[in-house]
Amino acid sequence: MTRSHRLVRLAVLALVTTALSPGAAAIDPPHDATNLPQGCDSCHTTHASFGTLLDPSVGTSVENLCASCHYAGGPGRDASVHACTGATCDATFSVSCTVCHDPHKQRQNLENGSTYGMLLRTTITTPSSGARAVVFTGNTGPHSFADGDAVIDGVCEVCHTQTTYHTNDGAHPASHLFASLARCTNCHTHVDGFRPGGDCTTCHSDRSSGSAMRLSGPHRRHVVSEGYDCTTCHGCVVDAQGQIVDGALHANLQATVCGSFTWNASTRTCSNIGCHGTDTWTNRALTGCTLCHGDATDRRLPNRHQTHLADGIGCAECHAPVVTSNSAIADLGLHMNGSVTVVPGYNWNPVARTCSNFTCHGETHQTESW
Numbered sequence: 001m002t003r004s005h006r007l008v009r010l011a012v013l014a015l016v017t018t019a020l021s022p023g024a025a026a027i028d029p030p031h032d033a034t035n036l037p038q039g040c041d042s043c044h045t046t047h048a049s050f051g052t053l054l055d056p057s058v059g060t061s062v063e064n065l066c067a068s069c070h071y072a073g074g075p076g077r078d079a080s081v082h083a084c085t086g087a088t089c090d091a092t093f094s095v096s097c098t099v100c101h102d103p104h105k106q107r108q109n110l111e112n113g114s115t116y117g118m119l120l121r122t123t124i125t126t127p128s129s130g131a132r133a134v135v136f137t138g139n140t141g142p143h144s145f146a147d148g149d150a151v152i153d154g155v156c157e158v159c160h161t162q163t164t165y166h167t168n169d170g171a172h173p174a175s176h177l178f179a180s181l182a183r184c185t186n187c188h189t190h191v192d193g194f195r196p197g198g199d200c201t202t203c204h205s206d207r208s209s210g211s212a213m214r215l216s217g218p219h220r221r222h223v224v225s226e227g228y229d230c231t232t233c234h235g236c237v238v239d240a241q242g243q244i245v246d247g248a249l250h251a252n253l254q255a256t257v258c259g260s261f262t263w264n265a266s267t268r269t270c271s272n273i274g275c276h277g278t279d280t281w282t283n284r285a286l287t288g289c290t291l292c293h294g295d296a297t298d299r300r301l302p303n304r305h306q307t308h309l310a311d312g313i314g315c316a317e318c319h320a321p322v323v324t325s326n327s328a329i330a331d332l333g334l335h336m337n338g339s340v341t342v343v344p345g346y347n348w349n350p351v352a353r354t355c356s357n358f359t360c361h362g363e364t365h366q367t368e369s370w
Contacts, residue, residue, distance in 0.1 A: 134155050146184055237250050
């Protein structure tokens with residue numbers, strides 16, 4: 001037997017021994033055969049890919065391999081690599097999929113008792129801060145992406161050294177886009193490689209005439225009727241394309257106004273404006289829930305909300321899975337997630353926008369159109 005034959009036999013024996021070792025070849029869901037008819041050879045080959053053992057037919061790199069399933073309409077969740085774009089972007093912003101994810105094992109489930117592990121590692125080798133422990137048990141609240149507590153173990157915050165919020169030295173503000181209520185991926189989506197963005201209409205509504213403007217005062221007239229961009233009055237916060245230019249001023253529970261006019265925050269008036277001199281925007285302060293949702297006195301909530309609120313019917317009457325009162329959040333994962341959650345017993349049809357077969361405040365509703 002030649003030396004080359006002996007080497008081949010040893011290699012095959014090593015592969016077989018590894019495959020037979022308890023747990024060595026195990027792959028956790030969703031990457032195992034319970035999700036797709038796949039096995040090791042779906043991604044790996046023992047030939048023609050020396051060094052990485054990646055199957056060149058599905059990807060010549062880890063990123064290519066992951067993208068062969070993780071794309072819009074693909075068998076895996078749509079995702080893009082945590083990537084650097086733009087001339088001024090720090091190259092360390094780009095990290096490979098496997099820096100954060102172990103494609104074979106649900107480490108968070110095994111080591112931290114999570115049921116929402118997303119194949120995230122429990123230790124991440126960061127670009128500039130060495131190996132850092134990560135605990136990830138849900139997408140909001142404690143042990144989420146970045147929960148803002150004194151223990152820096154969120155999957156996002158363990159790496160951050162140059163961000164405005166949630167840096168791994170603990171120097172982060174108490175609130176960033178209602179951080180205690182919202183998940184980071186509402187605005188930093190995996191589809192966009194975690195670059196800041198997201199859907200502005202989650203909080204601010206849009207320009208369509210039929211949409212309820214979740215904004216104060218004459219926003220509908222200015223934004224919808226006159227077609228003004230946000231940057232006309234809020235240029236220090238966003239640009240003409242709606243991109244955030246100052247994260248510290250955005251979603252800080254205050255309305256930041258700046259432009260070629262004078263804004264008085266206490267009286268809520270603008271002056272020295274070419275179009276209408278001095279004018280009062282609104283007399284109602286925008287704090288807490290009313291910042292996005294308004295109250296019974298304005299029209300920022302659609303359809304019959306004003307009627308119900310004026311009758312003393314609270315938010316929890318219809319949205320109890322989300323809130324326990326008009327100001328207390330019950331489920332952080334359901335709040336600000338871009339969809340409307342209605343009490344299950346009300347038989348809510350989000351397509352037809354109807355409730356049916358329930359009794360509320362002494363009145364029986366049958367296929368009631370909202």
